[in-house]
Amino acid sequence: MEEILGIAGMSSDIIHLRGGGTRNEFFCQILSSASNTSVYGGPVEAAAVGNILVQARAHSKIDGIEEGRRLVEEEMDIRRWEPERSERWKEAKKRMKDLIK
Secondary structure, three states, X not given: OHXXXXXXXXXXXXXXXXXXXXXXXXXXXXXXXXXXOEEEEOXXXXXXXXXXXXXXXXXXXXXXXXXXXXXXXXXXXOEEEOOOOOHHHHHHHHHHHHHHO
């Protein structure tokens, strides 16, 4: 993730994870800790929710993407995982970088 963001000239302190993978709390916590980044997970049915929002916009039921985002944040189950900040994760990251070289 760091390399991709670096190449793109961007930075981020949040990962947004959507879909069924967000049901796996263990995966979400490991992703957060391994990346040292907050992970926001949900909605589980992101594709269906996106489809509904597109249709709502097409039928003038919502004004635009910002309103759709607000609705999702207010009405859907969005969870947050924070990284475990420990030496163990720093060591694992260093080992992974050494393997990639």
